Amino acid sequence: MRKDLLNSLLAAIVLTVLFGLVYPLVMTGVSQVVFPGEANGSKVSVNGKVVGSSLIGQSFSRPAIGKNGKPKLDSEGKEILVPDRRYFQPRPSATGYSADVTSFSNLGPNSIEAREAVRRNLAAYVALEKPYDHSLTKGQVPVDAVTESASGVDPEISQANAWIQAHRIAAVRRLSPAKVDELVSQHTHGRFLGVLGEPGVDVLQLNIALDKEAPIK
Amino acid sequence: MAQGWLQVAIFVLVVVALTRPLGAYMARVYTGQRVFLTPAVGWAERLTYRLLRVDPTSEQDWKAYARTLIVFSGLFWIALYLILRTQGIQPFNPAGFHSAPWDVSFNTTSSFITNTNWQYYGGETTLSYFAQMVGLTVQNFVSAGVGMAVAVAMIRGFVARSGGSLGNFWQDLVRSLYYILLPLSVVVALILVSQGVLQTLGHAFTLTTLEGANQTLALGPVASQIAIKQLGTNGGGFFNVNSAMPFENATQLSNFVEMLAIVLIPAALTYTYGRMVGAQRQGWAIFAAMLVLWVAFIAVIVPAEQHGTVAQHAAGLHTTAFDGSTGGNMEGKEQRFGIADSALWATTTTVTSNGSVNAAMESFTGLGGAVPMSGLAASEVIFGGVGTGLYSMLLFVLLAVFIGGLMVGRTPEYLGKKIQAREIKLVSLSVLYTPLAALLAAGLASATRLGTRSIFAGINPQGFSETLYAYLSQANNNGSAFAGYTGFIQPNAPGNVGAYGISFADLLGGAVMVTARFIPILLVLAVAGSLATKKVSPAGLGTMRTDNPTFVVLLIGVIVLVGALTFFPALLLGPIVQSLTTRLF
Numbered sequence: 001m002r003k004d005l006l007n008s009l010l011a012a013i014v015l016t017v018l019f020g021l022v023y024p025l026v027m028t029g030v031s032q033v034v035f036p037g038e039a040n041g042s043k044v045s046v047n048g049k050v051v052g053s054s055l056i057g058q059s060f061s062r063p064a065i066g067k068n069g070k071p072k073l074d075s076e077g078k079e080i081l082v083p084d085r086r087y088f089q090p091r092p093s094a095t096g097y098s099a100d101v102t103s104f105s106n107l108g109p110n111s112i113e114a115r116e117a118v119r120r121n122l123a124a125y126v127a128l129e130k131p132y133d134h135s136l137t138k139g140q141v142p143v144d145a146v147t148e149s150a151s152g153v154d155p156e157i158s159q160a161n162a163w164i165q166a167h168r169i170a171a172v173r174r175l176s177p178a179k180v181d182e183l184v185s186q187h188t189h190g191r192f193l194g195v196l197g198e199p200g201v202d203v204l205q206l207n208i209a210l211d212k213e214a215p216i217k
Numbered sequence: 218m219a220q221g222w223l224q225v226a227i228f229v230l231v232v233v234a235l236t237r238p239l240g241a242y243m244a245r246v247y248t249g250q251r252v253f254l255t256p257a258v259g260w261a262e263r264l265t266y267r268l269l270r271v272d273p274t275s276e277q278d279w280k281a282y283a284r285t286l287i288v289f290s291g292l293f294w295i296a297l298y299l300i301l302r303t304q305g306i307q308p309f310n311p312a313g314f315h316s317a318p319w320d321v322s323f324n325t326t327s328s329f330i331t332n333t334n335w336q337y338y339g340g341e342t343t344l345s346y347f348a349q350m351v352g353l354t355v356q357n358f359v360s361a362g363v364g365m366a367v368a369v370a371m372i373r374g375f376v377a378r379s380g381g382s383l384g385n386f387w388q389d390l391v392r393s394l395y396y397i398l399l400p401l402s403v404v405v406a407l408i409l410v411s412q413g414v415l416q417t418l419g420h421a422f423t424l425t426t427l428e429g430a431n432q433t434l435a436l437g438p439v440a441s442q443i444a445i446k447q448l449g450t451n452g453g454g455f456f457n458v459n460s461a462m463p464f465e466n467a468t469q470l471s472n473f474v475e476m477l478a479i480v481l482i483p484a485a486l487t488y489t490y491g492r493m494v495g496a497q498r499q500g501w502a503i504f505a506a507m508l509v510l511w512v513a514f515i516a517v518i519v520p521a522e523q524h525g526t527v528a529q530h531a532a533g534l535h536t537t538a539f540d541g542s543t544g545g546n547m548e549g550k551e552q553r554f555g556i557a558d559s560a561l562w563a564t565t566t567t568v569t570s571n572g573s574v575n576a577a578m579e580s581f582t583g584l585g586g587a588v589p590m591s592g593l594a595a596s597e598v599i600f601g602g603v604g605t606g607l608y609s610m611l612l613f614v615l616l617a618v619f620i621g622g623l624m625v626g627r628t629p630e631y632l633g634k635k636i637q638a639r640e641i642k643l644v645s646l647s648v649l650y651t652p653l654a655a656l657l658a659a660g661l662a663s664a665t666r667l668g669t670r671s672i673f674a675g676i677n678p679q680g681f682s683e684t685l686y687a688y689l690s691q692a693n694n695n696g697s698a699f700a701g702y703t704g705f706i707q708p709n710a711p712g713n714v715g716a717y718g719i720s721f722a723d724l725l726g727g728a729v730m731v732t733a734r735f736i737p738i739l740l741v742l743a744v745a746g747s748l749a750t751k752k753v754s755p756a757g758l759g760t761m762r763t764d765n766p767t768f769v770v771l772l773i774g775v776i777v778l779v780g781a782l783t784f785f786p787a788l789l790l791g792p793i794v795q796s797l798t799t800r801l802f
Contacts, residue, residue, distance in 0.1 A: 004288040007387065010269045011289060012296050015394070019358045020351035023399065027406050027441040031416035034407075039416040041434050041464065043424070050424045053434055055413050055463035058426045084428060091552070100421055100435035101342050101709075102458040104549055104577035106701035108679035109526035109586070112801045114548065118532035139535045142542035143525070144552050146534060150461035150559075150576045156552040160541030196224055197469030198543050198555030207427060 044204065046211075052204050057155040059097045060087035060207060083128055085172050086216055088157070088165050090203045091144055092121050095152035105148045121146035133167040140164070156200030159188060173214040183209050218538070221519055221557030228561060229512065231477060232484050236504065239481060240488020246396040247369050247389065248493065258395050265391050273391075276382035279746025282370055283739055285386040286363060290330055290735070293359060298326040300352040301344075310345035311420040315713045317343050320723035321705045327727035329353055331734035332360035332602055334446070334453030334572055334696035335726060337704040341435040341456050343713060346418060353453060354442045358398055361449030364604030365393040367738050368486060371608045372493045374745025375632050379752045383745055393604075397482065398448060406444035408474050413467035415439040415455075439465055447478035450602040452572030452696040460562075460575040461551055472554055472575060476562055479571045483600035486607045494632055498764035503610055506772045510599045511568055514588050518560045521585035522546050527799050546585070549577025560585065563697075567592030570602030572696025579674075579683065579699035583796030586682065589697065590792055593689040594784040596651055598776060602694060608741045612644045615744070617768070617775045619644075621761050630760055633753035640744050647740035652783040654733045655692035658725055659685045659787065667721035673701025677802040682791035689784075691726045692733040 031039035042054045052058050061081040063071035072080045083089050090097070094105035107114035122138055125145050130136050142160040166180045173180075187206040190199050245252050266273050277285065300307075301322040305315045316322065321337055328335040329352070340349065366389035373383045410416045415436055423433045439455045443465055446453055460466035466475055484504065491500020523545040525536025538544030545556040554562070559576035566573055567589035578589060592599065598610040615631060619641050622629030629636040662668030662684050671687070672680040683702040690697055704722035708715045762768060 001284065001288070004285045005292070007269050007271050007285070008289040008292040011387075012292055014265060014268050015359055016296070016351060016355050019394075019399075020355040023402070024350045024354060024438045024441040027403070027410075028416050028418060028438055030407070031410040031440065035410045035416075038413045038467075039410050039440075040419060041415060041417075041422060041436055042413045042467075043422075046427075050422075051427050052424060052432065053463075055467050056432075056434060058428075058432055059430070060428055062428060087427070097432065099464075100433040101339065102435075102456050102462055103339065104458060104461075104579065104700050106577060106579040106673055106699070107528070107548060108579055108674050108682075108701075108795075109528060109546070109582045110679060110795050110798065110801050111528055111674065114526070114528035114580075115532045115801055118529050118534050118548075122532060122534060138533050141534070142539075143529070143534065143536055143544055143547040144542065147529070147546075147548040147550075149547075150549045150551050150574075151458050151463060153463065154551050154553075155463060158542045158552060160539065163541060191220075192469035192473070195220075195227060196473055197553050197558055199541075200552040204427070211427070 044208070046208055051208070053099070054202065054205060055155055056099045056153045057090045057093070057097055058204060059093070060084045060089055085128070085168060087207045087210070088162060088169060088203050089128070091154050091157055092146065092148045093152040094148045097153055099153050102152055104150060117148075118146050129164050129168055132171050133164055136164060155204060156202055159199055159201055162188070162201040162206075169210065173210060175214050179213070183213065218523060221523070224557050225515055225519065225561055228473070228476065232480055233508070235481060236484045236488050239485035240500070241492060243397060243485060243489040244492035246392050247489065252396065254396055254400060262391055262395050265395075266387065269387060271387040273385050273388035275385060277385055278381040279383055279742045279749070282383045282386050283742045286366070286738065287735065289386070290363060293356065294326055294330045297329060297352050297356060298322060300348055301325055304345050304348055307345050307347040309347040309350070309418060312345070313712055314343060314345050317705065317713055318716060318718040320718035320720040324704060324723040324727045327730045328696065329356035329453065330360060331694050331730045332364055332449065332451060332570065332605070333691060333694040333730045333734070334451045335691050335698065335730065336453055336696070337718070337723065339457030339707070340454060341437070342707065346437055349442060349455060350438055354445060357442065357445040357449050357451040357453070358394055361398055361445070361451065361603045362390045362393040364602050365397070366390045366604065367741060368604035368607040371611055371741055371745040372490055374748040375494050375634065377749035379750060381746060381750050383742070383749060398445065401448050401478070402441070402444040405448060405474060405478050406440040409440040409443060409471050412471040413463065414443060414471060415464045416441060443475070444478065446573060447475045447571065448482060448603075450479060450483065450569050450571040452566065454573060460573050461577070466575055469553055469558070472558055472562070476565055479565050479569050479573070480600050482603045483569055483606040486604065490607060496632065496764065499632070502764045502769050503614065505769045506776070507599050507610070509769070509773060510595065510776065511564065514564045514568060514592060515561060518564050518585050518588040519557055521582050521588070522556050522560045524582060526582050528801055531801060546580070546582050549580030551575065563589050564592060567695060567697055568595065568599035568601070570597045570605055570693060570695045572690065574697055577700065578697060579701050583792050586699070587788060587792035587796065590682070590686055590689060590788060591780070593686070593693050593695055594652070594780045594788070595776060596648065596780065597693050597695070605694065609737070612648055612741065612744070613776050614763070614772060615640060615644050616648065617772045618761065618763060620775060621768070621771055625761060627759055627761065630754070631763060633756060634748050634751045635754070639747055643740045643744045643747070647737045648779060650736050651692050651733050654729050655689045656783070656787060658688040658692065658729045662688065662722070662725065671702050671704055671719050671722040673703065675802070678791050678794045679802070682795065685787055685791050687726065688729060691729045694730060694734050
C-alpha cells in the first residue's frame with residue numbers, strides 16, 4: 001500500500017509533466033512553425049485588417065432604422081438588428097455568432113418553441129427573399145436556412161440557400177445574375193474527395209468577394 | 218440518402234481494414250515484443266519505470282493489481298480536484314478565470330478520472346489553459362490507459378495456465394500510454410491542426426467584422442487535447458459545443474479523422490485479444506457482434522434524422538432533400554457535416570464510451586435520439602471505451618457462454634476454462650451495477666424537486682429524456698449529453714463571477730460516475746483473477762464453440778435482451794413517446 005502510494009505520487013508528477021506540459025507545448029511549437037495560419041484561427045484579412053476567421057461565421061445584420069432616423073430599440077433598450085440586404089445571410093444562430101461563448105439551442109423535436117422558431121425564421125426568410133425571387137414559396141426554403149446550427153458559428157450555408165439569395169444580391173448590388181452565380185460557385189467547396197460531408201458555401205469569403213466585385217458606396 | 222449511405226459504408230470499411238494492423242501491433246506491445254517504435258520509445262519506458270521506482274517485471278495477482286489501480290486513480294482524483302480549485306493562481310490563464318464552484322469541480326474531477334468527460338461547464342468560459350492541459354489533457358491519457366490496462370489484465374486471466382498473475386499494472390499502463398495513445402495522438406493532432414483546429418497559447422482575439430461589429434475568437438491549445446479526447450474515448454471538448462465548433466472540428470476531413478479516432482482502438486483491441494489468447498477467430502467473433510449492433514443502430518438513426526422533426530413539419534418546413542440542400546433535421550447540425558455524418562457520429566460516440574458530439578443531441582428527432590440512448594443502454598460493449606469496451610464485452614461473452622451451456626446442458630467453458638458459480642456471480646453483479654446506478658439516479662432525479670431543477674425542456678417527455686440521458690451517460694462513463702440538462706448556472710459575466718452549481722446533480726452524477734467505473738473494474742479483475750487460477754481443459758466434442766456465427770447471434774441476443782429488459786420501460790417514457798406522437802409540448 002505504501003509502496004503503491006509512493007509509486008503513484010511519482011507517477012502523478014512524471015505523467016503530468018509529460019502529458020500536461022511537454023506534449024501540448026511541443027505540439028504547440030510544431031504547429032506554430034508548420035501551420036501558423038491554421039493553428040492561430042485561420043484569420044482572414046481585407047486591406048491588412050483582420051475581419052474574421054475563414055472557419056467562423058459572422059452575422060451580416062445592422063440596426064433597424066426607425067422613422068425618426070434613429071436606430072430602433074427593443075424593450076431592453078438594445079438595438080434591433082435586421083438582415084443586411086447587401087450581403088448573403090448565414091444560418092440562424094442560437095448565440096448571435098458568438099465565437100467565445102458557444103452553446104446549442106437544445107430545442108427538442110417536439111418542442112413548441114422549436115416550431116415557433118422555425119415558423120418565425122421561415123416567415124422572415126420568405127419576406128426577405130420573395131421581393132427578388134417572386135416564385136419563392138415556403139416549400140422551397142432549404143432546411144439549413146431556418147434551423148440553428150450546432151456551433152452557432154457555422155461558416156457555411158447550403159448551395160440551395162445561396163442560389164435563392166443570389167437573386168437578391170444581384171438586384172441590390174446591380175450585378176448580373178451570372179456574375180453572382182459565378183462568385184457563389186467559386187466559394188462553394190464540395191465534399192472531401194467527392195464523398196465525405198456535404199457541400200457548402202462559405203458566407204464570409206463570398207461576401208468579401210462581393211465587396212471587391214461591387215463595392216458598397 | 219444514397220450519398221449518406223456511401224459515407225457510412227466507407228467509414229465502416231476503413232474501421233474494419235485498420236482493425237488488424239493496429240490490433241496486431243498492440244498485441245506485440247503488450248506481450249513485450251519489439252515494435253517499430255521500440256528504438257524511439259524503449260528508453261523512455263525504462264526511464265519512467267526508474268523514475269516511478271517500480272519493477273515492471275514483478276507479477277501482480279488480481280488483488281495487487283486492483284490495489285495499485287485504485288491508489289493510483291485516487292491520488293489523481295485529489296490532484297485534479299486541487300488543480301481545478303486553484304485556477305486563480307495558475308499560469309496560462311490569459312482570461313483570468315476563477316475556479317468553478319466546488320460541487321461543479323467535484324463532478325468534473327470524478328468525470329475526468331473515470332474517462333467519462335461529462336461536462337456541466339463550458340470549457341472556453343470556465344477553465345484556464347493550464348487547467349485544460351495539466352488537469353484534463355493528462356487525465357484524458359491516464360484514464361484511457363487505465364481502461365486499457367484492465368482489458369489486458371483480463372486477457373491474461375484467460376491466457377494464464379493455472380497461475381494467479383495478471384501482469385503488472387505499471388507496465389500495462391506505461392506501454393498503453395507510450396506506445397499507443399501518445400504516438401497516435403501526435404499524428405491525429407497534427408492532421409487536425411492542418412485542417413484549422415487551433416493549437417496556440419495566444420490570448421483570445423477580438424476583431425471587427427465586415428459589418429463593423431466586434432467578434433471575439435476564443436483560442437487555445439485545442440488540437441492536442443482533441444486528439445486524445447477522441448482516441449481515449451474521453452469526449453470532453455475544449456469548447457462548450459464540442460466537435461461542432463469549427464475550431465475543434467474544422468472540415469470534413471477532420472471530422473472523418475475524429476470519428477475514426479473514436480472507434481479505432483476499441484475495434485482493434487478485439488484483434489489484440491484474439492492474438493493474445495492464441496485464437497484469432499475468438500477476437501473476430503466479438504468484433505462481428507459489435508459490428509452488427511453498430512451498423513443496426515446506424516441503419517435506424519440516419520433515416521430518422523433525414524425525416525425531420527414533428528416541430529419542423531408543424532411549422533410548415535419541407536424537410537425533403539433536393540438539389541443543393543440536404544433536407545432532414547438540420548436543427549443543431551453543421552452544414553459541412555450534414556445529416557449522415559452527424560448521425561454516424563452520434564451513434565459511434567455513444568456505443569463507444571466517447572461522448573463527444575458534432576451536433577446537438579437534444580435536437581435530434583425522437584427516434585434519432587433513442588439510438589444514442591440505446592447505445593448507452595447497451596452498456597458500452599459495442600466497441601465501447603478503450604479497454605472498457607473489451608472487458609465489458611467479455612463479461613457478456615461469459616454470460617452468453619453460461620446461458621448457452623444451460624441450454625445444451627453442459628458445464629460452460631470458455632477458452633478451455635470452466636465458468637462456475639463464482640465467476641457468474643461476479644459477472645452478473647458487474648453487468649447489473651451500471652444499469653442499476655443509471656436507473657436509480659434517473660428515478661431519483663426525476664421524482665424530486667432537487668433533480669428537476671436541472672431540466673431545460675420542462676416537465677414533459679423531453680425533460681425526462683434529458684434526465685435519463687444524463688444519468689445513463691454518466692453511469693456508462695460516456696459523457697455525451699442532451700445538453701439542456703445542467704448542473705452549473707453561469708451568468709453572463711466573465712471569470713465565473715456569480716456562478717453556482719446545482720449540488721444535487723453535481724454530487725449524484727459524480728457518485729454515479731465513480732462507482733460505475735471502479736466497481737465494475739474491481740469485479741472484472743476479480744473474474745480475471747479467478748479465471749487465471751483455473752487449469753485449461755482441452756476442447757472436446759461436447760464443448761460449445763464460441764467462434765462461429767451461432768455464438769455471435771447468441772451473444773448479440775444476450776446483449777439486446779439485457780439492455781431491453783433493463784431499459785425498455787424507461788425509454789418508453791422518453792424518446793419512444795416522442796417519436797410516436799405528433800403532439801408538441
